[in-house]
Amino acid sequence: MADFDRQKVATELRKFRKKLRQIEKLEDLERELTEEEYLKLCTKDEIRSKVQQLVAREDKLNLEIQRMENQTKEDEPALLIQQEIEEEVTTTTFFASDVEGAEQKVISQSAQDENKPNQSKSTSTNQGAVQGKVPDTPLANTKTCILQSPSLNSDMKFYVRSLEGHNDAICCVHCEGSVLVSGSRDTMLKLWNADTGKEVKSLGGHTGSITSVFLLPKRDISSCEVSSSFRPDQYSVVTGSKDCSMKIWSLSNGQIERSMYAFSPVECLDCRRNLTAAGLDGGKVELWDLETGNAVRSVRGHDEDAVTAIKFQDDRVISGSASGVVKVWDVRDNSLKPVMSSDQAPVGQTTAGVTVKPRRVRCLATTEETIYWGDDGVNMKAMDLKSGKLRKIRNHVTEFGSTGAMETTDSCLVSAGYDLDRGNGYLNVRSLPSEEYVATVDDRNTGSITCLSCTQTARDHVTLHRMCTGGVELKLWDQLPSSKVKKRSRPETEDCYVTAKHIRRFSFPDFSDTESSEDEDDIPAGDESDDDDDVSTTGSSSRSWCTIS
Numbered sequence: 001m002a003d004f005d006r007q008k009v010a011t012e013l014r015k016f017r018k019k020l021r022q023i024e025k026l027e028d029l030e031r032e033l034t035e036e037e038y039l040k041l042c043t044k045d046e047i048r049s050k051v052q053q054l055v056a057r058e059d060k061l062n063l064e065i066q067r068m069e070n071q072t073k074e075d076e077p078a079l080l081i082q083q084e085i086e087e088e089v090t091t092t093t094f095f096a097s098d099v100e101g102a103e104q105k106v107i108s109q110s111a112q113d114e115n116k117p118n119q120s121k122s123t124s125t126n127q128g129a130v131q132g133k134v135p136d137t138p139l140a141n142t143k144t145c146i147l148q149s150p151s152l153n154s155d156m157k158f159y160v161r162s163l164e165g166h167n168d169a170i171c172c173v174h175c176e177g178s179v180l181v182s183g184s185r186d187t188m189l190k191l192w193n194a195d196t197g198k199e200v201k202s203l204g205g206h207t208g209s210i211t212s213v214f215l216l217p218k219r220d221i222s223s224c225e226v227s228s229s230f231r232p233d234q235y236s237v238v239t240g241s242k243d244c245s246m247k248i249w250s251l252s253n254g255q256i257e258r259s260m261y262a263f264s265p266v267e268c269l270d271c272r273r274n275l276t277a278a279g280l281d282g283g284k285v286e287l288w289d290l291e292t293g294n295a296v297r298s299v300r301g302h303d304e305d306a307v308t309a310i311k312f313q314d315d316r317v318i319s320g321s322a323s324g325v326v327k328v329w330d331v332r333d334n335s336l337k338p339v340m341s342s343d344q345a346p347v348g349q350t351t352a353g354v355t356v357k358p359r360r361v362r363c364l365a366t367t368e369e370t371i372y373w374g375d376d377g378v379n380m381k382a383m384d385l386k387s388g389k390l391r392k393i394r395n396h397v398t399e400f401g402s403t404g405a406m407e408t409t410d411s412c413l414v415s416a417g418y419d420l421d422r423g424n425g426y427l428n429v430r431s432l433p434s435e436e437y438v439a440t441v442d443d444r445n446t447g448s449i450t451c452l453s454c455t456q457t458a459r460d461h462v463t464l465h466r467m468c469t470g471g472v473e474l475k476l477w478d479q480l481p482s483s484k485v486k487k488r489s490r491p492e493t494e495d496c497y498v499t500a501k502h503i504r505r506f507s508f509p510d511f512s513d514t515e516s517s518e519d520e521d522d523i524p525a526g527d528e529s530d531d532d533d534d535v536s537t538t539g540s541s542s543r544s545w546c547t548i549s
Contacts, residue, residue: 005061009057009058010058013054013058016050016051016054017051017420019043019047020044020051021400023040023041023047024420024448026041027041030242048423051420051421052422156439156500157479157497157499157500158478158479158480158497158498159478159480159495159497160443160475160476160478160495160496161475161476161478162473162475162495163182163199165190165199165202166184166190166474167186167188168184169185169450169471169472170183170450170451170470170471170473170474171183171209171210171211171212171451171470172210172211172451173213173451173452173453173468173474174214174215174237175215175453175454175455175466175468176215176217177194177230177456178457179191179193179194179230179234179235179251180192180468181213181215182213182468182470182474183210183211183213183239183241185209187204187206187207187208187209187210188203188204189204189205189210189239189249190202190203191203191237193230194457194466194468194476195457200232203249203254206239206241206245207243208241208242208243209242210239210240211240211265212238212266212270213238213239214237214239214270214271214276215236216248219234232251233252235251236250236257237251238269238271238276240268241265241266244263244264244265245259245260245261245262246261246266246276247260248290258293259293260288260293260295262284263282264280264284266279266280267307267308268308268310270310274289274290274291275287275288275312275331276290277310277319279308279309279319281306282300282304283301283302283303283306283321284298284307285302285310285317285329285336287317287331287334296334297335298336299329301319301321301329301336302321302322303323305321305322306321306322307319308320308321308322308360308361308362309361309362309373311364312331313366313371313385315332316330316339317329318364318366318371319364320361320364321360321361322360322361323358324357324358324359324360324361325341325342325343325358325361326341326364326371326381326383328340328371340385342381342383357377359375359376359377360375361373362375362376362402362403362404362405362450363403363404363406363452365407366408367433369385370383370384370385370433371385372393372406372413372415373406374402374405374406375402377401377402378394378395378396378398378399378400378402379392379395379403380392380395380403381393394437394506394508394509395415395417395428395506396417396418397505397506401419401420402418403418404448404471405449405451406452407453409432409456410432412429412431412465413430413431414427414429414467415427416450416469417440418448418449422444423447424442425447425448425449426440426441426442427440427441427449427469429441436507437506439500440500440503441467441498441500442498443498446469446473446475447471448471449470449471450470451469451471452467452469453467453468454467455468459481460481462481464478464480465479466478466479480497
């Protein structure tokens with residue numbers, strides 16, 4: 001009965017989680033909502049409350065089923081003893097009824113044995129040897145492998161601050177030491193002093209959402225200079241926007257130094273020296289010369305699908321699309337030559353039977369050997385740049401979730417996860433190059449994280465991590481030195497101190513494609529109007545594109 005109830009609750013839970021996900025897609029739309037869509041949006045809190053009730057009910061049923069299973073295990077020894085007693089009684093009755101025949105057989109057998117004493121002795125010895133044989137590997141000597149969680153450093157504490165100033169969702173951030181810039185759907189570019197959390201400049205010039213920002217140093221800046229002082233005059237800012245333009249800004253006077261115009265909305269960009277790689281809504285990947293403002297190369301790399309993420313990696317550009325395909329391009333000699341694609345997994349480099357569905361690529365990060373990306377599934381994907389081999393890395397412990405942002409540093413991979421049930425975003429930290437899970441940073445008061453930037457700061461002669469996140473709100477997460485650790489607090493402001501925690505399930509390998517079940521049409525009849533197609537803009541995702549090792 002409890003198992004049936006659990007299945008019923010699980011079905012209801014999936015239905016309401018799917019509705020929640022659809023509502024959050026509505027929130028991402030930049031157009032005005034219809035009346036029907038607005039009414040759906042108004043049910044968000046009610047549905048989330050229902051989800052939390054169902055989760056509590058599911059947990060209770062799981063505990064009840066576990067208790068019943070444990071009780072069954074406790075009853076098994078007594079049942080076995082009873083069965084053995086019954087078997088002994090049956091065996092005794094059998095021998096008693098046939099005792100005369102048995103005695104006669106024994107007498108006859110004894111007479112034969114007297115004629116073969118040596119053979120009997122040999123047989124007896126062999127039987128004894130068999131009965132006394134000990135297994136080669138005694139159970140007492142069997143070793144049990146126990147995975148130990150990596151210890152957290154005592155200084156893994158963070159001071160979390162909210163920065164107020166934007167009037168809409170924050171789409172992009174870039175932080176270098178104390179210099180922070182952010183772009184928003186409100187079309188504004190803002191400069192912040194990350195040390196004080198104060199807004200320094202608010203710059204207008206775009207007519208559409210700012211989708212990308214990049215701090216471009218005017219000269220080579222040492223890591224000491226980056227982390228020691230607030231010097232915005234050392235940087236220019238490159239921005240990309242839905243208004244089909246890219247702009248270069250001077251942070252000294254707030255003026256636009258140059259504007260560059262594409263033929264499609266700019267979804268993403270990245271910079272390296274005097275080059276900008278831009279991903280456009282129409283599927284084009286383009287290279288632009290920042291000194292001249294001219295387009296150097298343009299290819300339609302992703303058919304008609306929007307290019308949703310782009311990164312430089314040495315002499316290559318990595319691009320990801322709305323259809324879930326990641327491609328590698330050679331940009332030596334300012335060319336864009338295709339090198340590798342995630343939808344062309346090499347023969348022999350994958351594990352048969354393990355597949356994933358293509359989903360909108362939301363973010364990219366790279367190291368010298370690996371490309372990482374996040375999508376609308378619960379796992380991160382990783383592709384080896386040399387072999388093209390693919391694998392998955394756990395980023396959620398629930399069936400529903402998305403990875404909205406990630407970034408690599410010299411020592412770690414930071415990725416943003418999202419708890420759909422609570423509407424809460426968090427950050428997972430993994431060490432590099434091992435990819436070993438280290439900790440989760442979660443203040444339980446942050447919405448979905450859609451952009452992320454990591455840098456370093458210096459405090460008390462100690463180098464510390466600083467993370468900036470954007471989404472519904474703009475936040476700074478500053479690591480504290482061990483001498484400055486404070487207990488978690490909940491003051492009247494949004495600022496608080498949080499401690500990183502280690503969640504064992506993030507350490508487990510993930511070979512399944514649990515998120516593939518999210519795309520199944522499990523909404524009962526009568527709820528067809530809530531299908532994902534009502535708000536989806538990611539293109540077709542019905543075909544399987546690769547196998548994962």
